[in-house]
Amino acid sequence: MSRLPFYLIVGLLLVAGIAASVHRHIQFEIPWLPGEQRQVWEVEAVINFNAQGGPVEVNLALPTHQTGYRVLTENTASSGYGLAYQGDERGRRAQWTIRNAAGNQQLYYSVQMLVSPEARAPIQAPPQLTSSPWERPYDTAATQLIERAWARSANNMTFARELIRDINGEAQGENARLLLTQEAPSALIVRLLNQADVQAREVSGLLLEDGRRRQPLTTWIQVFDETAETWSIFNPVTGEQGRPENLLLWEMGGRAVLEVQGGTNSRVSFSMMTHHQPASAAVRNHHSDDTLLNFSIHSLPLEEQALFQTILLIPIGALVVVFLRVLVGIKTSGTFMPVLIALAFIQTSLLTGLIGFLLVVAVGLVIRSYLSHLNLLLVARVSAVIITVIAIISIFSVLAYRMGLNAGLTITFFPMIILSWTIERMSILWEEEGPKQVLIQGGGSLLTAVIAFLAMNNSLVRHITFNFLGVQLILMALILLLGNYTGYRLLELRRFKPITEDEQTR
Template sequence: MRSLTLHLKVLITLLVSLGILITAYQIFILGIPVTEDETDDLWNIDAKVEFQANPREPVKLQMFVPPLNQDYVSLNESFISNNYGVSISRADGNRRVTWSARRASGKQTLYYRLVLTKRYSGEQAKAKGPIFRESLPLEGPEKIAAEALLAPIRQHSADVETFISETIKRVNDTTDDNVKLLLGGDASSANKANAIDLLLSIAHVPMERVHTIRLNADAPQSPELWLRSFNGEKWLYFSPETGEQGLPADRLIWWNGDAELVKLEGGKKAQVSFSLNKSELNAIRLAKLTDESTDADFLGYSLYGLPLSTQQTFQIMMVIPIGVLVILILRNLGGLQTLGTFTPVLIALAFRETQIGFGIVLFTIITALGLSLRSYLEHLKLQMLPRLSVVLTFVVVLIAAISLLSHKLGLERGLSVALFPMVILTMTIERLSITWEERGGAHAFKVGVGTLIAASLSFMVMSIPELVYFIFTFPAVLMILVGFMLAMGRYRGYRLTELFRFKAFLKD
């Protein structure tokens, strides 16, 4: 007996732990939304390119576009132009679109449009980058100034990360004469980045320029320069102005390197302006779109990967254990008497179509008329199988009659009575009749009312939208329910109704 108890405890612990771990993995690692109402941001980015074309010359305009091999995924990408050919090329981790035309004249306008969202799924590709670089050529006063700056930087740094941060801080101290010499009177971000690059090259620390767009619809948009360096495991990002480390979550990398955003042949005065718009989309729908746009299997092995018609069936099936749990609590802890465990749950499923008020009325009418027929058949001394066949046929005819009458009266809700499980109704009538014969009408009435109460409570719990969504999205929760059911299987204590029945003994 002791070994059986230990076995049961181990099994319950294993099921509950596994259910919690799988659900936690889905929520915290895969990022599946906990509620159906949860939404995620959807960004629409427009890049408008304007330039003046040279008459009677071929036009070729190249512009960097986001590589999207980072934390964002594209849901739609379009290149809008008139009489231009479009091609995409990749090089050095960048993507570049090329618009080309044989002839163009006057002012030209081209558009690049991108719809993106946060990447939901899939493992990020392992970062790769250089960990060593050759020094840039330097001599004369610049070399002396650089070495003078590097001495305290080395003294106040412990690794690549702190070395770069200290270098950026030193270069931004424009009161230092050595910094003034390296900047040559130009304190722009681009020139500061050149000075930082120069100092880092002497220490053989690789550095790369990164141009980002800020995902903020209210802020004016223009490419923002950041610096990054590879430490052997991951990229470290730094602001050239403040030395702030870590790329903010609202920054989208547009391109990296020293090249300009736009390169134009056969024209002049090329300008690019950005505009952003943010919208929201249901998180699960967005996750599906994201999954379709990538190679990751975010929802491929979940119930959302099934066809829509099958999903609707499973949404009903997955809440049945919840209804069974309600019945289990009502019977084992509450002491409520019902016609079996599953009959109230199946009646509750029928209530999903008829709704609870109309469903109770229909159930009562059909059961009462069925009991009358069953009582009449008892006088004919029929065997059980023919008797059940007659009752089943009567139930079908009765359901058809009620549906027809409801339609004539304009009560369309009555048409859903056809969804009541006919076999369950037949067996309910049979079991109620037997109970009536064996234990009297009062007990049969009590059991019938208990069945309706249990079915009604099960229906109310099974109809909670948040619960239906949670169980369907995180089916591992059912393992936790099974653990609870196993634990209740060994409960031998008093039921709630028994406490009232034996109240006199408790007083004594």
């Protein structure tokens, strides 16, 4: 029979598992290592204004996911105000409303921004050109400024740079000074760019510096590059192209950052600080939609997450059991009993678990040997063993507590049904094949459980299995490959030792 379908299934499982894991790492920035740290900026905006004793409506522009930064969490403090978040193609805004307010008012908005080199801004369509006509003699000055900068440029980017230098640089002429009497420098630059059929807009950004307080937003100019279909940022004072690494764009829709209706003397200031936190915690706070490709345990409640964190380790233990039984040839009492014992070791710690396991099994075997003389039916005998195991664990727990050994209380994590069947199976094995086989299979089970515990309790393994569900497909493929092995086991090779010794003596 052809093995091609089998290898195709294994190959598909490997490819799907690796692809899903790599996708989560790249797209959702899940770290490969558990100890990675990410830089997070905490920015607080404080809005101050004087309410006039009537209805008040406050609108504040909010930051969004953008190149180099992702929004993690955001909070507000606004006693008595209603709050709503609004969003459209031009950006996000927070709206506070109240029916009646008077006097000085303060509203707070805070946001955590994750520094993420892989983050990209959402695709935004360039705005329509809105160039209002100039009155005389400003129209002539505007035309001359555009023609002078256009002649010294090669494309839209260099044209914007030259125009900024003509308006704010040392070469500022009479035309620029005349137009600046009508428009602010940044607004004038955008208006002239639009007049020359170059799509541009004003944006507001915050220069991030650790520990700074009461900082204002600064104005920058974005110019649309038609060849690359991207936005480029220019400093409106120097004409320098490129976005500073510490620039957080706050408003990119061409609207006012703060709008207050029903109040006067409104202003907003910003304070900021930075810290580092584990990458896994930062990712958990991600405001990303749960899609099929972003299928993760993080979408469950914390209680279920803790449960699955242990459940997802079972395939690792199963892989260890398959490897040791199929390739090495270790005999165990029960197929996957060592995996369940290893799970108990995770809860109890290795040393406490080993001592508890040996005590329970040893006492259980003694009591089981007495039950064998009663000639009970199987169901009744196993039930009696289960009750006996429960009694043994209860007695040991009470004795440990009385002696001040709190670690002994964790013996209750052992799977009692599995322990009962282990005692029953070892007792029958003792009667049929003698104590040697009991020691071989019992020791093999304990050795396998310890190795499985070391593999499952590894911090890297726990991190990978919990955060990358595609690893389960990879484990399935490896187990299928091991299950296809029909050669000699390592422990069986000792049977050939006399043959090799004879060949060496010849």
